[in-house]
Amino acid sequence: MRWTFPSSVDSQTVSELAQTLNVEPLVAQLLVQRGITTFDDARKFFRPTLNDLHDPYLMKDMDKAVARIEQAITANENILVFGDYDVDGTTSVSLVSTYLRTHHPNVATYIPDRYKEGYGVSYQGIDYAHDNDCTLIIALDCGIKSLDHVDYAKKKGIDFIICDHHRPGDELPDAVAVLDPKRSDCEYPYDELCGCGVGFKLVQALGKNRGETIEDLLQYLDLVATAIAADIVPMTGENRILAKFGLDVINSNPRPGIKTLVQQSKKSRFDITDVVFIIAPRINAAGRIRHGHHAVDLLTESDLDLAETYASEIEKYNADRKTLDKRITLEALSQIEDNNETERSTTVVFQDDWHKGVIGIVASRLIETYYRPTLVFTKSEGKLAASARSVPGFDVYNALEACAEHLEQFGGHMYAAGLTLKEENYLMFKEAFEKVVSETLHPDLKTPEINIDAEIEFDDITPKFFRILKQFEPFGPQNMTPVFLTRDLFDTGFAKPIGEESKHLKLFVRQGDSGGIGAVGFGLGHKFPMVQNQKRFDAVYCIDENEWNGKVSQQLRVKDIKKTDDVG
Known part of the structure; x- marks a missing residue:
């Protein structure tokens, strides 16, 4: 592992921000590293509001998309909502179809078969739309390069609206509307939305056109937050706002499908990491093992008992996925060596x-x-x-x-x-x-790199500091969980390898005369000899919480350790 510090930040800016916000210089340093240098920046970071979301009509072609959908509703056309089979695609389809059905009954959904059709807009999907008299397809999380498919649909009398977030090619499909903030001619202020985020902007525009407020659309943000977490998009700007309020929905009043997945985990509160490692793999497992429409069934179901049945099926798919992925990984590793x-x-x-x-x-x-x-x-x-x-x-x-x-x-x-x-x-x-x-x-x-935000002492980890650190959430790309380096540590005698094949490392760590703190190093079981018998070591870690039997305690999530004299 390479341990690296970020480029140094201006000490004057850090000092002024610390004074302005009445926080420790360490907190101000972490903020400046994230591009937050003023009181207003900090307010938006720590207190994001739905009012900070951009007007959806700033997105190129949004007016055309809304007009075509309203025309379809007025004319009682059949609409097909089409999306990819991964988390971003299935949440997008679930969001847009659920919203449209509150205003229009003739809405069908379509997820392509991963194995028979492959990724993106498919001819089979267009044929399905034609066979079912659908005259409008809304493609989500795909379609930006589907020039031939859109032309094929047009010949069959089917219009396309494309909602995508992938890089466009040199030419755009000849669709009624192409919503993609990465279009070179799109001046939308934020271009890092995931597919479900673009779908939400469409819903927001439709809602605005119908006199609905952003509060009326809060119920859809559990889906958007799940997609943001799963698609590993930057946790900045609108993504951070949508993720934060989406997590609030997940933890307070999620749709039945997500509620069943949350309840299965037995966790009292979900953060973005829990969405990534608990909710997202299960939604993905449907498309990986069976068919993505099982995920849409789960995410659009309003009856809790039925949702629990769907969730049990998806849990089985996820177990099958784990078995397959373990076997194939071993076979691939053997192939590389052979x-x-x-x-x-x-x-x-x-x-x-x-x-x-x-x-x-x-x-x-x-x-x-x-x-x-x-x-x-x-x-x-x-x-x-x-x-x-x-x-x-x-x-x-x-x-x-x-x-x-x-x-x-x-x-x-x-x-x-x-x-x-x-x-x-x-x-x-x-x-x-x-x-x-x-x-x-x-x-x-x-060589794998660990980016260290700051070097600190254990005495710096006060309850106040940890409370402020929690407000940096939700974490993700460009707002990663802060990583700290502390030197000259020792284990108090509790260190031991844990887990299957002793893969992980559990410790109770002290620095000098400071109070000790529990720590876990995932994948660091092989470094147990380095911490035995109170050997001195340096560690890079995140400050985390551990929930066990309903009790929450602070712990370090250690990313790497080195002998004290090995670190510069």
Whole structure:
């Protein structure tokens, strides 16, 4: 692990902000590191309000989208709400369809089959719309590159409204409206919304057109917060506002489908991390193992008893997903070693019977062992399909673009993408991808990095400091949980490896004469010898809470440890 500090911040700015806010310099430093330098910045950060959300009509084509939907409602047209099979897609479809049904009965939903149709707008979906006399398709979390599909639909008398957040190509589909804040000609003030966020802006615009207030739409924010957490979008601007109020809904009055998932966890209160690791994998499991429409059924169900039945089914899918992902990860690791590919700049593996629904998870697992851009391929519909994952700082989408001559199609983000190619092109692509990455991957990016926000002493961790730190939530990209370094620590004799295969490390840590504090290091069980017998060590960690048997206590979530004399 590389331990790095952020670029130094202006001490005068920190001092002035500390005075203005009447907080410790350490708190002011953390704020300045996040670009918060004034009282007004801090107010918006600590006290976000729904009034800070932008006018949805600032988004290019929003007026056209609303007009076409209102026309469909007035003319009693059938509307098909279409979305991807992942969390962002299924929450988007659930949100928009639920809202539309409060004003219009003729609304159907469609999630493509992950295995038969693949990602994005499908011809089968358009045919389904045509067969069911739908004259308007609202595509969510997909569609920005579906030029041919939109033309195909138009020939069948079907209009398209596209709500997407992925990068557009050089040409936009010929849809009635294309809502995407990443459009070069869109001047919407915030361009980091997830797909469900764009869907919410559409609903917000429809609501505004009908005289509804933002408070009338609060009930949909549990879905938006779930999508924001799952899609790993920046936790800034509108995303942070929507996530904060969405978490409030999840913890107070969530829809029955989410309520059942929350109750199964036995946790008293959910934060963004809980959404990422408890709610999102279960919603995703439906599309990975069976079909994404099971997730939409769960998220749109108004009867709690039925929702509990759906949640039990999804829990089984999630258990199956865990079994598959563990087996395939082991097979992929064996393949890397057997092929003597441990020293390459990339991981590219393929087996034709690997389950397509979990290859993205497997790619992330492989990065934990071989820290480098990773693609996991399987066979699908006569071609090879892959999920790509990257390491922080490296744009895997750009790398795929550089190898586009070998690909049938690809799409995604900087850190996650999907692609397909013909089997005969696999080896050529594998070498081309290796070449591109080896030439463009900075050497520093080959080692996992821990970004440290500040070096502190245990005496700095006061109840007041922790209360303020809690107000930095919700955490996410560009507002990550603060990471601290404290030096010259020792365990008081309680340290022990815990968990399956002794993978994790449990400690009770002190610094000098300070009071001790419990700590856990996930994945650090192998470092137990470094803390035995009160050996001195330095640690980087987040300050966390542990809930056990209904009791909440403060603890450190240790990210890494080094011998005291090993750290600069």
